[in-house]
Amino acid sequence: MAAVGGGGLQGYIVRRLLLAVPVLFGVSLLVFAVMHLAPGDPAAIMLGAQATREDVARLHRELGLDRPLPVQYARWLGRVLQGDLGRSIPLGREVLPEVLTRFKATLILTGGALLVAVAIGVPAGIVSATRQYSWLDRLSMAIAVTGVSLPVFWTGIMLIIVFALTLRWLPSAGMYAPYGGGDFADLVWHLVLPAVTLGTASAAALARMTRSSVLEIVRQDFVRSARAKGLAERAVVGRHVLKNAVNPVVTVLGIQVGTLLGGAILTETVFSWPGLGSMMVRAIQARDYPLVQGGVLLIATTFVCVNLLVDLLYAVFDPRIRYE
Amino acid sequence: MSDVVRMFRRSSAAVLGLGLVAMLALGALLAPLLTGHDPNEVDTTRRLARPLTPGHPLGTDEFGRDMTARLLHGARISLAVGLAATALAALAGSLCGLAAGLGGGWIDHAIMRSIDTLMAFPYFLLAIAIIAALGPGLINGMIAVAIVNIPFYGRIVRGTVLAVRETEYVQAARALGITELGLALRHVLRNCLAPIIVAVTLNVGGMITALAGLSFLGLGVQPPVSDWGSMLASSRQYINVAPHVAALPGLAIFLAVLGFNLLGDGLRDALDPRLR
Numbered sequence: 001m002a003a004v005g006g007g008g009l010q011g012y013i014v015r016r017l018l019l020a021v022p023v024l025f026g027v028s029l030l031v032f033a034v035m036h037l038a039p040g041d042p043a044a045i046m047l048g049a050q051a052t053r054e055d056v057a058r059l060h061r062e063l064g065l066d067r068p069l070p071v072q073y074a075r076w077l078g079r080v081l082q083g084d085l086g087r088s089i090p091l092g093r094e095v096l097p098e099v100l101t102r103f104k105a106t107l108i109l110t111g112g113a114l115l116v117a118v119a120i121g122v123p124a125g126i127v128s129a130t131r132q133y134s135w136l137d138r139l140s141m142a143i144a145v146t147g148v149s150l151p152v153f154w155t156g157i158m159l160i161i162v163f164a165l166t167l168r169w170l171p172s173a174g175m176y177a178p179y180g181g182g183d184f185a186d187l188v189w190h191l192v193l194p195a196v197t198l199g200t201a202s203a204a205a206l207a208r209m210t211r212s213s214v215l216e217i218v219r220q221d222f223v224r225s226a227r228a229k230g231l232a233e234r235a236v237v238g239r240h241v242l243k244n245a246v247n248p249v250v251t252v253l254g255i256q257v258g259t260l261l262g263g264a265i266l267t268e269t270v271f272s273w274p275g276l277g278s279m280m281v282r283a284i285q286a287r288d289y290p291l292v293q294g295g296v297l298l299i300a301t302t303f304v305c306v307n308l309l310v311d312l313l314y315a316v317f318d319p320r321i322r323y324e
Numbered sequence: 325m326s327d328v329v330r331m332f333r334r335s336s337a338a339v340l341g342l343g344l345v346a347m348l349a350l351g352a353l354l355a356p357l358l359t360g361h362d363p364n365e366v367d368t369t370r371r372l373a374r375p376l377t378p379g380h381p382l383g384t385d386e387f388g389r390d391m392t393a394r395l396l397h398g399a400r401i402s403l404a405v406g407l408a409a410t411a412l413a414a415l416a417g418s419l420c421g422l423a424a425g426l427g428g429g430w431i432d433h434a435i436m437r438s439i440d441t442l443m444a445f446p447y448f449l450l451a452i453a454i455i456a457a458l459g460p461g462l463i464n465g466m467i468a469v470a471i472v473n474i475p476f477y478g479r480i481v482r483g484t485v486l487a488v489r490e491t492e493y494v495q496a497a498r499a500l501g502i503t504e505l506g507l508a509l510r511h512v513l514r515n516c517l518a519p520i521i522v523a524v525t526l527n528v529g530g531m532i533t534a535l536a537g538l539s540f541l542g543l544g545v546q547p548p549v550s551d552w553g554s555m556l557a558s559s560r561q562y563i564n565v566a567p568h569v570a571a572l573p574g575l576a577i578f579l580a581v582l583g584f585n586l587l588g589d590g591l592r593d594a595l596d597p598r599l600r
Contacts, residue, residue, distance in 0.1 A: 026441025030453065037457040145337070145589070149582035151533045153540045154556060154574030161567045262448030266537050281541050284456045292456045300445045307444075 012315050020308055027304065028080070031297045032073050035289040041065070045287045046089050059089075080297070086290035088283075095294040099276060103298055105175060106275035109198065109267065110260045112191045116199030117206055117256060122249065124203070125210025130237055132215065140207060147204025152263045156197040156270035163193060173272040194271040198263050202256040206249070213248035217241045246317050254310030258303050331594035338590020344583030348576075352399035361390035363397040364548065372566040385555075385569050386562050394555060395576055401551040403580065405466055406532035412470035413531075414524050417477025418516065424478065425485025426508055436482075439475040447472055451534060455543045465544040469534045473527060480523050484516045518595045526588035529581035536577050552577045 035042050043059040044051065064072050079086070085095035124144070128137040164172035170193050176182050177190075217223060218241055226236045265277030272278070276295045283291040332338050351358065361380075367388035375383040375391075382391035424435040442450065454468035488494055494511050502510070538544035539553030547554070552573040559569035 022437060023440050023444045026437065027444050030441060030445070034453055034457045038459065145585060146582065149529060149578055149585050151536060151574060151577050151581065153537060153553075154570075154577060157556070157560065157563060157570050157574065161563050161570070165564055258446035259448075260446075262446035262450075265448055265452060266540065269541060280452060280456075281543070284452065284460070284543060289456070292453070296445075296449060296453045296456075299449050303446050303449075304444050 008319070009315055013312060016308060016311050016315075020304055023304055024301065027297070027300045028077055029073070031293050031300070032076055034293055034296065036069065036072075038289075042289060046289060048287075085294040085297070088288050088291045090286050090288050091291070095290045098291065099279075099294040099298055102274060102276045102279050102295075105273060106261070106264050106268070106277060106299070108175075108187070108191065109194055109264055109273055109275055110257070112195030113197075113199035113202065113260050113264075113267075114253075114257065116195050117202035117260075118253070119203075120199070121203035121206025122210050124207040125249075126214055126237070126242070128207065128211040129214035129218065130233075137211075141211070144204040144207045147200050148208070150201060152197055152201060153266045153270050155200055156194070156267055159193050159197055160270070175274055194267050194273055197270070198260055198267040201263070202259055205256060205259075206252060209252040210245065210249050213245040214241055217244045220244075247314055250310055250313050250317065254307055257306045261299050261303055328594045332590050335590045335593060337586045338594070341583045341586025341588075341590060344579055345587055348399055348403065348580050348583065351396050352403050355393070355396035355400060358396055359390065359393040361393040363389060363393040363550075365389060365393075372562060372569065374566070375568050382572060383566070383568050385559065386566075391569070391572055394550070395552070395572060398550060398552045398555055398573065399576065399580075401462075401545060401549065402532055402536060402553070402577070405462065405535050405545075405551070406528055406580075409466040409470045409535060410473070410524055410528050410531045412466065413473035413527070414477050414520060416470065417474040418481045418520060420474060420478040421481025421483075422485060422508060422512070422516075425482040425489070426504060426512070432482075435478070439478050442472070443475045445472075448534060448537065451538065452543070455538065460538075460543040460546065462545045462549065465535055465538045468538070469531055472534070473531070476527065477520065477523060480519050481516050484519055485512050488512050488515045522588065522592045522595055525584060525591050529584035529588070532577065532580050532584070 038045060041056065041060065043063060043065060044056045047055055047059060060066060064075055067075070083096055085099065087093070088095055088098065091098065124140045128140045131137050160172045163170045171177070171190050172193070175190050176186050214237075223236060223240055226240050227233075231239075264273075264275060265280065267273065268275040268278040269281055276299060280292055280295040282288075283295070367384065370377070370380070370384050370388045372386055373380050373384040373388070375381065377383055380390050380392070382395065384390055385394065420435050420439070424432040427435075445453065450472045451465075451468040454471055455464060458464040458467065488511060494507065497507060497511060535544055536551065536553030536556070539551050540557045542554075542557065545551045545554050550558075555573040556570055556577075559566075559573070563570045
């Protein structure tokens with residue numbers, strides 16, 4: 001695969017990278033707007049009701065709020081590009097180290113959920129498609145439509161009631177046990193319920209997408225030819241169908257990463273998972289704009305990179321894409 | 325039209341969806357008639373009563389308020405806000421798509437790049453970011469999730485516009501001297517109607533979940549008003565002693581979303597001629 005159409009692939013990668021630049025620019029504009037769309041003086045809001053007029057004036061100057069907006073944006077972007085996301089006033093700390101620590105927890109949760117989604121969704125979709133209209137197909141699609149309709153915050157609470165409070169099999173909160181924990185096994189132990197909660201809806205969406213893309217391929221002529229030449233069904237599916245069904249599934253996977261990163265905000269709150277999501281909810285309530293901006297920027301940039309990766313994978317799996 | 329109805333009725337899932345939605349809508353509309361209790365009537369002598377308690381078929385919450393009354397009145401807020409946010413998103417998104425598709429050139433470019441930017445954010449994160457700017461609240465939550473869904477409608481409508489523009493009857497209408505506005509209203513909009521209707525029904529469920537999610541985080545509806553999401557949030561501390569106070573509001577959200585999703589799937593299959 002490597003050498004075939006290498007030039008085309010390189011050109012495609014460059015084009016695709018260039019396309020990401022305006023998107024990232026738009027993301028930065030929107031994140032910048034978070035503080036400036038708020039009604040009132042952000043400095044006064046951030047300091048709260050007890051602040052003196054002098055304090056507000058000082059923060060106002062510190063944040064450069066007396067400058068024209070384009071100047072403020074340029075200065076803010078300049079600092080962000082150097083890794084300076086500002087200071088959180090309620091925490092009294094720099095934003096960057098704070099969001100990076102919490103981002104690790106969010107990535108662990110999202111990764112776990114993605115694993116759950118792929119491990120359940122893809123096989124379920126393949127089984128459904130290869131046995132279309134069988135009871136197994138109907139059952140798994142009924143479960144899938146139920147799964148996409150489940151609100152994560154409710155699934156989480158229900159799983160806590162059953163597996164943590166009633167059966168006492170799994171812990172209900174946090175990332176590590178408060179005493180004596182801290183190793184990898186402890187982490188996995190704490191990850192099970194949140195990852196299953198967050199991954200369920202994505203598993204359902206993946207199952208539906210895998211099924212329909214496999215079905216679309218199965219109807220094509222080359223599959224009929226493969227069957228006609230006497231290839232075993234297992235080989236037809238494995239060698240011809242799945243290879244061609246991979247792209248739509250990868251696309252949905254990319255979209256699901258967005259759903260998971262967003263859904264993580266709710267899941268983290270339910271399970272007191274120390275990630276970016278639960279941090280941002282508290283930061284919004286405390287009007288801690290730099291912390292919110294840092295979190296949003298980090299997650300959105302990650303999502304842009306994931307989408308980029310998905311598009312590149314697409315071109316690797318399907319050489320036709322590169323020449324469009 | 326009768327074809328569409330026949331296709332729809334053949335799918336038992338779609339009919340089940342319609343039934344669920346109709347049941348919840350009726351429950352919300354007739355809430356005061358269906359229960360003798362006021363949703364905010366506190367009775368400290370009957371806190372966290374189990375379901376099937378005499379006088380309280382679904383039990384009571386942590387303040388002894390009747391769960392049936394609270395769920396039915398919560399349905400009013402959750403369904404109304406979900407539908408309103410969907411309508412807002414559909415309107416704004418369709419206008420964007422129409423302007424992009426008909427305007428072409430730099431208008432198309434500007435709108436589509438803005439849509440790309442909105443789509444660069446994970447769905448729920450963007451809603452949270454908008455709430456961070458506007459401040460928590462029911463109306464702001466509605467605006468936030470509506471903005472998040474603009475790309476969904478914008479892309480569908482723009483795609484339909486571009487396809488319709490190339491059809492022969494539109495070119496014939498052009499040759500007969502129809503104005504761009506007349507073209508948009510007479511031909512383009514009419515063709516967009518079916519995809520928009522399907523998109524709306526498929527979208528309402530997600531909207532209800534997103535708004536309930538915001539309320540669950542304390543960023544949507546504010547006390548004393550409550551919807552299913554805020555009921556679920558306030559009940560979390562009591563799941564140890566009275567799981568039903570958390571189970572029931574979530575079940576309501578789930579049934580509403582399931583209903584709209586089944587309805588949407590059924591409508592899509594019935595209205596999309598390619599699937600017949």
